[in-house]
Amino acid sequence: MTETILKRWDNELVIAGIAVLLLLPLFGMPPKTYLTLTIAGLAMGMLLFLVASGVSIILGLMDVLNFAHGALFAWGAYVGFSTFKLLEKWVQADSVLLNFGAFAAAIICAMTVVAVLGMVLERVIVRRVYGNHLFQILITFGATIVLVEMIRVIWGPNDDVMSVPLTFQGNWDVFDVIIDRYRIICILIGALVFGAVQLILKKTKLGLIVRAGVENRDMVQAMGHNIFLLFTGVFAVGAGLAALGGLAMSIFSLQVYPDMGSTYLLFAFIVVIIGGLGSVTGSLVGALIVGLSYNYVAYLVPWAAAGVNIIIMIIILLIRPKGLFTAGK
Amino acid sequence: MNDAVLKADNLQTYIGHHHILQGISFEARADAVTVLIGRNGAGKSTTLKTLMGLLPPSEGVIVYNGMNIQGKRPYEIARMGIGYVPEDMGIFADLTVEENFKVAKLKEDEATAGRLDRILELFGALGKFWHAPAGNLSGGQKQMLAIGRAMVNNISLLLIDEPSKGLAPIIVEALIEAINQIKEECVVVLVEQNFYMASAVGDYFHILDDGRIVHSGRMEALVDDEELKSRYLGISKSKS
């Protein structure tokens, strides 16, 4: 019991340490700039969390390395893109309500379509490679090729511009600190997703069963749980989150292109690894660290920005070989 | 009540290319403990897995409570009130003891809570390590957890694979007691190498050899049959 308490403490220490580190840059820049960078970094972190949450759930609960996450992510973006196209009127309208209507519709469409795609993926291929990381990497990478090519067939090989509702564009000028509207929305969505996922994992035994199923599928079945159905479900949820991430990211960067997923896949994995497998909180913290530190470093030492995520990951793993948070272990 | 609650008929099971069970037929009666015995590799564990649906037989019928459960998925079988303790215990090492039970529990009602209390009484050690990861338990404690988990639901048939291995004698005694108690409500099929335990709880026995049942009967008969014991079980009188 003392052990668990110690562990709790451990996590709090981690958070405290990170907080101190993130305050340090304050000494190197004007406070206003710090504020701008911090808000932007938080939003970027939340976006990254959205991108990574699907990976985190699938890897943490099912122990599956889903390299197709990037492709699902792109699919989410494209379905959202098409939805916006269909609802062009709502998107262009100068009404917050209609704008949000279009946004909600895009989210729903993207998440459902991609969740179904995820289900198919799980049923047809991923199911065959449970417990074998290597094969998971390969088979999901094969799936990536197929999915991305399908995008090229359906939507064409060109890049396209995401037409974004007016409400989400522009910025607020708060006491001279310029705040991008969409970034605030990202922070809200990220928090919402985090809360929902936490709630499901903490308040139901779904997470437990799935984790148990990873260790010993036969045994969980012999306890009366239809583990395959659960796996499919979890995979679908992970895919749905990938879609949400893709949509959110494509609105942020205002564009969609078929292999956009590959750009963000590494980010997603870095975030999840930093955070520790199986810990959604860890992924959130990891994402925020990446988002914030990138901005600080890019401001203070621009030439180091390109490698900063990677170096953070290496350092964290050397200090804590299993990532910052290790859920329930 | 002497009906066969569980009836297996001519089970043939393959693992890969290997024909492991070559026609297993037996019955398990209510109010009784049926013991499967036999040397290593005889096919005892395979029989239990086949019953549980984990290794679908290529041929044969399994009737449980008058229903053919052959071909059903393991979780469907489990939900019919069948508990299973595998020989490797099937502990979820990353989960705590509590979580292990949580996963096992199919219902959260008073009866379940009552059963859990009984289990914790029987295996005191589990309560002590309630929040510890199950992977850190000692060998015997894991065995206790495996058995406890299987008994926490309202089951009517319990399949146990070598429950006594690794348990201290005093716990074995308690386990014997416990099995003798639950057989009132629940049919037990037991695989056991420990002849002492087998004879203490068993009512009927089946001796397996090379994937076939070579001998069956009432336990009392086996206890007295020195010839049979030494032939199939390697128990000779002088060794006692």
Added chain:
Amino acid sequence: MNATNNNPIIAVKDLTIRFGGHAAVDQVSLEVMPFTLKSIIGPNGAGKTTFFNLLSGQYKPTGGKVFLKGKDITNLSAPMRCRLGLGRSFQLTNIFPLLTVLENVRLAIQARKGYGFNFWRHYLHFSACEDEAYQILKEVLLDEKWLYPANLLTHGEQRKLEMAILMALKPEILFLDEPTAGMSQEEVPAILEILERIKSMGDKTILLVEHKMDMIMNLSDSIAVLQDGRLIADSDPETIYRSKEVQEAYLGGGAKRE
């Protein structure tokens, strides 16, 4: 017996390990005389396996010391201790699942002979190794399955393989953690016989954890009893068997059997 030496071969002093707040082995001091068989018994969770882990170097103690032939080995790693002649078997089967049975044993012999780092010659050139491995498999009745990958063995057979690996290491001191658990009644005598033979050769020291009382009573020179991590008794078999404390804590009605 030909015990020429009256100093203990293994001595532990105040050995303690804590996991979080829980002391799994608590201030245990104990001596093992050379060329004897000492059994360690105790209820489940008493700390027997942990005690073995401490001796063989899998765990580092939180306190206390371990001596081998008078030398302090507390800080040596597991492979180093293995080379000094401490070999152990595992309570839960611990083998190389994808390698063949023969290879499992051969690797142990190779480790003992110390040419693991040789990479100039084909491994088949070390034929003595293979022959010896085969011989050992014969002894534990596994020779027919020498070409099986170990994970296809049944539970009981894996236990035997575990035993064979230990024998292949030819350690001076053997730690056996429930070697017969899961073995069929028919095969226990074979293992017993092996143990007896090893013992009668008189050049090995054996520490044995078992729950089979008859076996322990037959084999042991002395018995130590652990409970809740503490050593509660350490004496000759008869005394232990009679001790009320042990009866209550460990044996229960099981003492009366067979």
Added chain:
Amino acid sequence: MLRREQRKKRYYSIGFVLPCLVLALFVLIPFLGPSYKTLDLALKIIIFASLVASFDIMLGYTGILSFGHGMFFGIGAYCVAFLNGKYGDPTYFHLFLGLLLAVAVACVLALIVSLISLRVKAIFFAMITLALAELTIVLANKLSHFTGGEDGISISLPGIFSAAFSPGSFLGLDISGRVITYYFILLACLGLFALMLRFTHSPLGRVLQAIRDNTDRAEALGYKTFYFQTLSIVLGCTVAAMTGGLYAMWVGYVNPESTLEVMAIMLNVLLMVIIGGMGTLYGGIVGAAFLLITQTFLPDLQKLAIDLFPNASLLHTILERWLLLFGILFILVVIFFPKGVVGSAREFIARARGEAFFSS
């Protein structure tokens, strides 16, 4: 005795004859295939087979999944490029020095990588090596004064290896610098292969397999697993660097995108390992051959289809997306050849001979 004879026989029959045939094929290819495409394909198969085998030492034999392997390949290539392109002249000495440098740098770097990365296990190890590899890409781009940045480095080869060299013809084959380079690389890869075979079939190789199977148990047998793992990584990475150097010789150009793009190279290599069969070494040849041949000829399928069925426009659209077919093939291979071609073949042969089981 009997069983050893059995094993030896097996070792000498299939394990010997087949590779010899393959080798003969590779030796003859310049004579058989008049086209450069074939020669290039054969050479890439040779190089990638060696690279895959070196990866197999780590993955298939030791159970270490490293995404940094491509980095070593790239580093080897860069070493040769430095000495024969940017900082040196095309002389034999520089070429030799370049290959030597590749080996030396790889050794040291592999040692460092294992020292820092072996602390972390499994997927974390994979990620940390991937991170290190990504870092080298960033550096290669950043230090453009030193590495040539994304413009890369062109290599010129000395004397008999240079494209301009052509002393005449032999048995109807134009001996050119290309062909000589081909044979040189073939020979070098043969040497590497022999080294790796010896390594894996030695007692040491066996220990590696044990570590892959159950690291803790190996430790308990008295093997210091860390040293063995390090050794395996060093060997694997050094060979990878060598193949990288040879590759640079052949292609004559290195840049971060094509020689360091770790994920792309790694996924190819991984797939080759799987197709061929993990823990078989020879599998590398099959895997490399399969993958490279498909990648080379799948795009041509469309042209073929246009020639054969000029009107089947649906077919054309499908074949235009040859990557789609490739992806599906990719998935099917992983599903249906989990043990790889060589692994499955070995199992099949063992079963055909009536042996109950077989292991590598």
Added chain:
Amino acid sequence: AEPIKIGIIQGLSGPLEIYGKAEVTGFKMGLEYFTKGTNQINGRDVTLVIEDTQLQAARAKMLLTKLYSDDKVDLAIGPTSSGVALAVLPVARDFKKILIVEPAVADSITGKDWNRYVFRTGRNSSQDAISNAAAVAKPGVSIACIGQDYAFGRDGIAAYKEAAEKLGAKIVHEEYCDPKGTDFVAPIQRIIEAMKDLPEPKFVWVIWAGKGGPIPQLISAGLDKYGIEITSGGNVLAALKMMKPLDGMQGATYYYYENPKNPVNDWLVEEHFKRFGDPPDFFTCGGFAAAGAVVKAITAAGSTDTEKLIAAMEGMEFMTPKGTMKFRKEDHQALQTMFAFKLKVDPDVEWAIPVLTRELTMDETAPPIANKK
């Protein structure tokens, strides 16, 4: 007579496939136009051998070798990306055959890695940078540059700086960001801090190759509050779509189908609309230009002999949809007109329209000669 064989290597699959495919379309249309539909030069048929580099340097190198040695093409055209181009340049040298680089842009192709068999119809990045500078730079203007932190970005900014300063503008800040970055808040902050107190007019010039880039974030960062304007090169139509919020932005571009006024372009635009239903883009024009060069060169040389071709091509002027181009004798770079523009947004057009403000002549945009070591 024996047909003339021309090899084309482009990235026809993978991320840049539309570029590669447009190049091929453009080349075929150009061939058709310049041979007046006969598909014959000097009475010899022209056959094309088209290969897909998949954007892999090694593969491209193999393909080009194959084209020269197995297919015996007379000359080759391509490839799409600069890395691939740099890899294949030595092949042309080894085989002593002409390679017309199109559309790879790296300066070093006609710079330090050049050899005499290499010609380039495409523009190089210096030409881009110089024309961009010409679009806005004049005395009194302050400019900050933002680009990717690798050779392409650094060289581009260096060329831009030189050209802009020559025209009297002042480069006040250079910002090199992570080439794969997605968040540009920090660099933008640094630019704002460097420029906010300067007098207007002030510009930030964006040079970005590939996906993404800081433009959307520059827009939403409220630069207008500080009176900073964005200037950037034109781009393919797909990218122009993203510039819609940049109404009024100035810059210079390689090609936009409405800008050049000449019969070649008129034909191209009309035919392209007729055949594909959409306007030609950068790379269609590029392929077309290459065809122009090939036809003119072979006609002039009267044969496909490499030496004769080189002699004919050095200093040769030829027609393209962009107007006349000229292969500079020293480094074989085609000097060409570029187009300064100002963006106009029309709700009925999907993209922002780069309305021509001034044609920048080929001499005005001529890059420095960089192939002499």
